[in-house]
Each structure stands twice: as structure tokens, then as C-alpha cells.
Amino acid sequence: MTADGPREPFDLRTTRNALVRAAGRQLGRWNARRPWDHNAHFHRWVLAGVPAGARRVLDVGSGRGDLARALRGVAAEVEGIDPDARMAYAAASALRDLDGVHIARRTLAEHAADPSRHGAYDAVSMIASLHHQDPVAAFAQARALLRPGGRLLVVSLVRPVGPADRIWDLTNVLTNPLIGLVKHPCPVRALPPADAAGRGRREDAMPITDAAFSTAELRELAHGHLPGARVRRRTGFRVTLRWTAPPGQDAR
Structure with missing residues (x-):
């Protein structure tokens, strides 16, 4: 408690402590020289979660189409949707010669508004796209699209709230450069000035927004x-969030 009211919890992301901010800038330079794609890191987790023998899957927020390409290896038909015109065009261009993959500029709400798609998918994946949406609406739309026994596979950012989240956040800060060292042992030598400050990486070209919900709120x-x-x-x-639609009944 301070004279002005309750003490705010320490937050690595917003602290004004000069020493912490300097250390953060140094870590940013390290991470920029050994970059790794945090979203692509979870592609294997998504692929492992797709039910065996899947025929049709949907990737929500498909970005440049990297996951849609990978999903084609475990499903006969893959659809990727993204509301961002630039991302949808990039994915459609990159995957235009890959049979069984279709990309559209569309929101999940627009996709689920077509009743003919209800109960049509063996899996719905979302990597770093749930926090761009209303999660309650997104859950309902995904449920409507999944077949009984189908699976929802989500990888999301969250807002750190409470001691457990703060410790987890700090753990990520410390392990991020170590993972970068393993994945990218040879550092990038020539970086533009923006990259030296930890910006301008490939992931940053995608639409970005902060998560409005915490891990506890997502669980609830x-x-x-x-x-x-x-x-x-x-x-x-x-x-990550993994959910299987109840078998033999209407998941909605």
C-alpha cells in the first residue's frame, strides 16, 4: 500500500525501472539476431491434435498460409480464412498451386454464417487469432462448424494478470533467447536499425493487437x-486450448 493507494503489481512489460528497461533492450537486440517464429513453433502441436483421417479442416487467421500448407499433410481439404486482405492475398498466392487448399478473405463470423458449413469440419485451428476476436462468439462459431468428435485447437496470446502469470511471463522472457540460440545458432549479421531495437521482424508485419483476456479468464x-x-x-x-466436440451429439 502506498500513500496514494494500493501498489500496482510489477509488470515487466510496462515498468519504468531504468535497469529493467535497459536489460529489456539488450534482450531485444539478442532476440533480433536469433529470431524464431513463435507461432510456427506450435504448428506441430496443431498437426498432432488433428483427428486421424481428417477430411476437412479450417485454419482461422491463416496469415501467410504456412499452417494451411502444413495441414494439407494431415487432411484432404484445408480452408484458410483471414479478414486482412494483405494476408489473404499473400496466402492465396503462396498456395495457389497446392491442390486441396483454399484461402478466402473472410472472418470466422462470416464463415460460420453459412449453415451449409455447420458440422462440416474435423478440426478448426486458430494460431494468434483468438485474441483478435470476441472469444465467446468465436467459441460458438467454432462449435457450429465442427463435426461431432471434431477438434478445436487454439494457440493464443493472453494478458498477464496475477502472480502466476507474472512468473510465467518472466520465465518466457528468460527462455526466449535460449530457444532462439537453439533454433538460430548463427546470429543474423546485418540488421536494419529497427530490428536492432527488436522490431521489424517478419511476424511484426502481420496485424497486431494486445490480448484483452488473461489465462484465468480464458479458462473461465x-x-x-x-x-x-x-x-x-x-x-x-x-x-494453448484444446477441445473435442462431443461425439454422437450436436456440439452446438
Whole structure:
């Protein structure tokens, strides 16, 4: 407690402490020289979660189409949607010669508004796209699209709230450069000035927004709308959510 009211919890992301901010800038330079794609890191997790023998899957927020390409290896038909025209065009261009993959500029709400798509998908994936949406609406739309026994696979950013999240956030800060060293042992030699400050990386070219919900809030929402969903804190400042639609009944 301070004279002006309750003391705000320490936050690595917003602190004004000069020593911490200087250390953060140094870590940013290290990370820029050994970059790794935090979203692509979870592609294997998504692929492993797709039900065996999947025929049709949907990737929400497909970005440049990297995950849609990978999903084609485990499903006969892959659809990728992204509301950003630049991203949808990039993915469609990159995957135009790959049979069984279709990319469209569309929101999840628009996609789910077509009743012919309800119950049509064996899996719906979202990597770093849930926090761009209303999660309650997104859960309902994904449920409508999934077949009984289909699977929702989410990798999301969250807002750190509370001691457990602060410790997890600090752990990610410390492990991020170590993972970068393993994934990118030869440092990038020539960086533009923006990269030296930790900006301008490939991921940053994609639309960015801060998460409005915490891990605890995501768990609470999932408990209410996706009974049995598993939410886990992961590396790379991400959490995962995995939910299987009830078999033999209407998941909606």
C-alpha cells in the first residue's frame, strides 16, 4: 500500500525501472539476431491434435498460409480464412498451386454464417487469432462448424494478470533467447536499425493487437462454453486450448 493507494503489481512489460528497461533492450537486440517464429513453433502441436483421417479442416487467421500448407499433410481439404486482405492475398498466392487448399478473405463470423458449413469440419485451428476476436462468439462459431468428435485447437496470446502469470511471463522472457540460440545458432549479421531495437521482424508485419483476456479468464470462458477444454500455459508467451466436440451429439 502506498500513500496514494494500493501498489500496482510489477509488470515487466510496462515498468519504468531504468535497469529493467535497459536489460529489456539488450534482450531485444539478442532476440533480433536469433529470431524464431513463435507461432510456427506450435504448428506441430496443431498437426498432432488433428483427428486421424481428417477430411476437412479450417485454419482461422491463416496469415501467410504456412499452417494451411502444413495441414494439407494431415487432411484432404484445408480452408484458410483471414479478414486482412494483405494476408489473404499473400496466402492465396503462396498456395495457389497446392491442390486441396483454399484461402478466402473472410472472418470466422462470416464463415460460420453459412449453415451449409455447420458440422462440416474435423478440426478448426486458430494460431494468434483468438485474441483478435470476441472469444465467446468465436467459441460458438467454432462449435457450429465442427463435426461431432471434431477438434478445436487454439494457440493464443493472453494478458498477464496475477502472480502466476507474472512468473510465467518472466520465465518466457528468460527462455526466449535460449530457444532462439537453439533454433538460430548463427546470429543474423546485418540488421536494419529497427530490428536492432527488436522490431521489424517478419511476424511484426502481420496485424497486431494486445490480448484483452488473461489465462484465468480464458479458462473461465472455456469452462462455460467448451466443457472439457484444456487450457495450458506454454513457451513463447502463448497458451494453448484444446477441445473435442462431443461425439454422437450436436456440439452446438
